[in-house]
Amino acid sequence: MIDQKLLNKYNQPLPRYTSYPPATFFKDGFTASDYIKAVEESNEHQPKAISLYLHIPFCTQLCFYCGCTTLISRNNNLYEDYIDAIIKEIELIAGHIDNSRQVTQIHWGGGTPNALSADQIERIMNAIYLNYTMASNAEVAIECNPAYLTIEYIDRLLKMGFNRMSLGIQDFDKKILLASNREPSAMPVKDIVRILRNHGVSVNLDFIYGLPYQTPESFNESIKQAIDARPDRIVTFSYAHVPWVKSHQKTLEKNGIPGPDEKMQMFDNARETLLEAGYIAIGMDHYALPEDPLSIAIKSKTLHRNFQGYCTRDTTGQVYAFGMSAISQLHNAYVQNTKNVPAYIEAIKKGEAPVEKGYLMDDTDIAVREVINEIMCNNRLNWEEVSGRINKTAEELKTLTAFDAKKLEPLAEDGLLSFDDEEITVTPTGRFLIRNIAAIFDPKLNAGEKRFSKTI
Structure with a gap:
C-alpha cells in the first residue's frame, strides 16, 4: 500500500484528464458551421x-451518485422524438x-x-x-443497467x-444500492456474463467505491463476486463527490460517505484482489484478463484513451458524437452538443x-x-516517439509543453x-498518483477558476 503521508501530500483537486484540455475549457460561441468545417x-x-458515440440521456430514476448528463423520464413519445x-x-x-x-x-453511453x-x-x-462503412472487426459496445436486462x-x-457490453453493477450489496437509489440486477450477474461470453461478447463489470455504507471489506467482497463471474474487464471507479455541480449528490451525505483513507483502502484491497486473480491493471481503475486487447496494448505500450474510454491505437478513431451533450473529439477540435433535449431536437x-x-x-x-x-x-x-506522432522534433515538443525538468525533481x-533527457518512466508508486504527474505538463491548469475532484 502507498505511504499515507505521500497520499496526503498529493491529494489535490486535479482534472481526470479523460481529455485535454478538460471540458471545463470548452467555449460558448462555437457555431454549427464551425463544427461542420471541423x-x-x-x-x-x-x-x-x-469512432461513433451515441448519448442516450434517459434514465427511469436518478442514482444519487450520478455525475452524468441525464434526464429522468419514462415518456416514450419523448424517446421517439x-x-x-x-x-x-x-x-x-x-454527409x-x-x-x-x-x-x-x-459506443452507446448515457444515461x-x-x-x-x-x-x-x-x-x-x-x-x-x-450511412457509414463498418470495419470488419469493429467494436460495438453499449452500457447497460442490469436492472433492465432480460x-x-x-x-x-x-x-x-x-x-x-458494460454492466453498471456499482456494488452487490443491496443496502448500498438502496442508499444510492440504484436498483439491483434483474438477473444473476454471473448468468448474464456467462450468456454473453458464450456468444462471443466481451463483458465489463463496473463498480463505484466511496458510496454510503461501503467499507473496505464490503467492497472487496463485491470485487470477489465479480471475479467469480470472470468478466473480461472489471472497472473500479472512485466516486467523485461534486455537489456544487450535481446538487442531488448532497443526498448521499445524510448516510455518510467514506473519507479518503477508507477509499484508498477500498482501492488498494480491490487492486490486490484483482491482481491476485490474474487481471492486468490498466491505468488507475481498469483491470483486464491477460488475453484482452487492453492487456496486450499495455504490454506493448500502445494503449490509448478517448472519451469512449481505453482503447488501442489500432482501433481508436476521431470521435463523432450524437445526441444531447455528446462530445465529438476530432484531431484539432472538441465540440459539445446542447445539454437541453428540446433544444437538441429543435435544432x-x-x-x-x-x-x-x-x-x-x-x-x-x-x-x-x-x-x-x-x-x-x-x-x-x-x-522521440511522441514527437514523431505530431510531426515535431523532441525539442519542439518540449518547447510546446513548456517542459522544465526541475518540476520533475520533487516527484x-x-x-x-x-527521468533522463530521452524518457520519463512512472514507477509503480507513481501510478497511484498519475493525475499529479500528468498535471506537471498542463500549462492550462491554473488558467481561470476551475474546480475538480481530488485525486484520492
Missing part, C-alpha cells in the same frame, strides 16, 4: 478510423465524412441506453449501418451486432448541428494532449518517477 477538415487528419433527431444527426454528419473511412468503434426498447435501438443501429433483450442486441428539425460549445486546438494543445495521454495510458514518455525524490 468535421470536413478531420478527413485530412489522422487517425482515419472513425429523440430517436428521430439522433438519426437525422447521424445522416447530417455522414461531411469521407465514405472511404471506416468505423472501428461504436441508460437500455432504457430504450430493443426496437428503438435497432432503428438507430440501422441508420449507422446505412434474455430476450440481450438476444436482440446480439442480432444487431453488439460485441461488448435537428431545422437541419442544424446542435452545437453548444467547442474548442479549437492549436499546436500547443495537440502536443500537450499527446504527452498527457501517453503518461496516463502507458506510464512513460519517450520524447522523482518521492519515488513517483525517474
